[in-house]
Amino acid sequence: MPEFIISRRQINRLMINQLKQLRDKIDAIDSELLKLMSARAGLAREIGQIKNGMAYRPEREAQVLTRLCALNPGPLANEHIVRLFTEIMSLCRSLEEPMTIAYLGPQGTFSEEAALKRFGGVVTTLACNSIDDVFRKVEAGVAGYGVVPVENSTEGAVGRSLDLLLHTPLKVCGEIKLPIHQHLLALQTDLARIKKIYSHPQSFSQCHEWLNANLPHLPEVARINAASNADAARLAAGDETAAAVAGKKAGEVFGLTICAENIEDDPNNTTRFLVIGTQEVAASGKDKTSLVMSVKNRPGAIHELLAPLAEHGVSMSRLESRPSRASLWEYVFFVDIEGHQQDATIAKALQELRERSAFLKILGSYPAM
Numbered sequence: 508m509p510e511f512i513i514s515r516r517q518i519n520r521l522m523i524n525q526l527k528q529l530r531d532k533i534d535a536i537d538s539e540l541l542k543l544m545s546a547r548a549g550l551a552r553e554i555g556q557i558k559n560g561m562a563y564r565p566e567r568e569a570q571v572l573t574r575l576c577a578l579n580p581g582p583l584a585n586e587h588i589v590r591l592f593t594e595i596m597s598l599c600r601s602l603e604e605p606m607t608i609a610y611l612g613p614q615g616t617f618s619e620e621a622a623l624k625r626f627g628g629v630v631t632t633l634a635c636n637s638i639d640d641v642f643r644k645v646e647a648g649v650a651g652y653g654v655v656p657v658e659n660s661t662e663g664a665v666g667r668s669l670d671l672l673l674h675t676p677l678k679v680c681g682e683i684k685l686p687i688h689q690h691l692l693a694l695q696t697d698l699a700r701i702k703k704i705y706s707h708p709q710s711f712s713q714c715h716e717w718l719n720a721n722l723p724h725l726p727e728v729a730r731i732n733a734a735s736n737a738d739a740a741r742l743a744a745g746d747e748t749a750a751a752v753a754g755k756k757a758g759e760v761f762g763l764t765i766c767a768e769n770i771e772d773d774p775n776n777t778t779r780f781l782v783i784g785t786q787e788v789a790a791s792g793k794d795k796t797s798l799v800m801s802v803k804n805r806p807g808a809i810h811e812l813l814a815p816l817a818e819h820g821v822s823m824s825r826l827e828s829r830p831s832r833a834s835l836w837e838y839v840f841f842v843d844i845e846g847h848q849q850d851a852t853i854a855k856a857l858q859e860l861r862e863r864s865a866f867l868k869i870l871g872s873y874p875a876m
């Protein structure tokens with residue numbers, strides 16, 4: 508039998524040919540994508556002229572993403588399809604109208620990450636120094652929308668956001684669930700040299716066990732509270748013996764190295780953010796409605812108040828109580844239900860809730876994401 512000996516040079520040539528063929532195919536596909544993308548952008552611009560204002564339509568974007576995830580043939584994961592098409596819609600939207608999004612800053616916070624996750628990168632972001640300021644900027648029209656944290660899976664509700672929702676004329680236009688990964692960040696990676704750690708109190712408690720187990724030489728007093736994770740990263744960037752517990756983005760902004768990754772005690776640690784704006788969002792087909800209400804303080808009151816939800820088969824995904832501040836031991840209840848306020852069943856249940864409550868405010872209906 509004849510033997511074929513292929514030289515290394517021939518193998519290289521074969522590989523180069525194969526690479527070239529595959530890259531030619533990618534070039535051809537990219538040309539098609541470019542044509543299709545330009546056609547898509549042109550259509551979005553036409554839609555923008557018809558709509559004449561309010562370019563952002565959360566319900567439509569949710570429908571686009573849901574449809575594409577259902578069609579997704581792979582190998583890209585649905586999560587990647589969502590990222591890709593969020594950017595495409597962000598670009599298309601920018602041709603209709605420039606958008607400014609206010610978030611709880613400074614640059615590098617999880618709120619900024621949440622804002623970019625929902626709106627994509629083709630927006631102007633406005634870092635605010637408090638949750639109050641995010642509300643103020645949107646109420647004053649300086650920003651079209653705002654992004655505020657509302658609850659964390661480990662730490663519970665963000666009280667300030669709830670208190671402000673009670674009084675604001677703004678609507679809840681969307682929700683963003685962001686997996687929160689905390690890292691130990693510093694200018695250098697020798698843990699033994701770290702003498703103090705900066706972080707936001709919430710982040711400290713999310714990483715409590717890891718810090719105790721991995722930095723036993725550091726007493727609790729060496730944990731210094733910062734106004735935000737990004738601020739913690741800024742402080743650690745000025746001191747070789749300091750570290751910060753913060754997200755990856757904050758480390759990048761301030762030039763820190765990751766000493767230890769994903770140090771949160773609960774790997775499913777997630778923060779839920781709300782998008783606030785002036786818009787009443789139309790139904791997407793899979794929605795949530797947030798409301799806040801109060802009842803007179805007497806035995807069984809909350810049970811009676813919520814009865815219409817059970818009677819109409821409406822699912823409640825969240826119930827949170829807050830002191831009302833109006834009088835001692837009076838509470839308001841923040842409730843999330845599944846469905847849109849314009850759905851017939853939901854409208855009926857809401858009407859009955861309104862009749863039974865001392866006060867009821869619908870904060871908004873928006874796509875459940």
Ligand SMILES: O=C(O)C(=O)C[C@]1(C(=O)O)C=C[C@@H](O)C=C1
Nearest residue numbers: 551554562563564567596599600
């Ligand atoms: O359908 C619209 O209303 C559009 O403006 C188009 C489009 C898109 O790119 O698909 C862009 C912005 C909206 O938020 C929703 C969707």
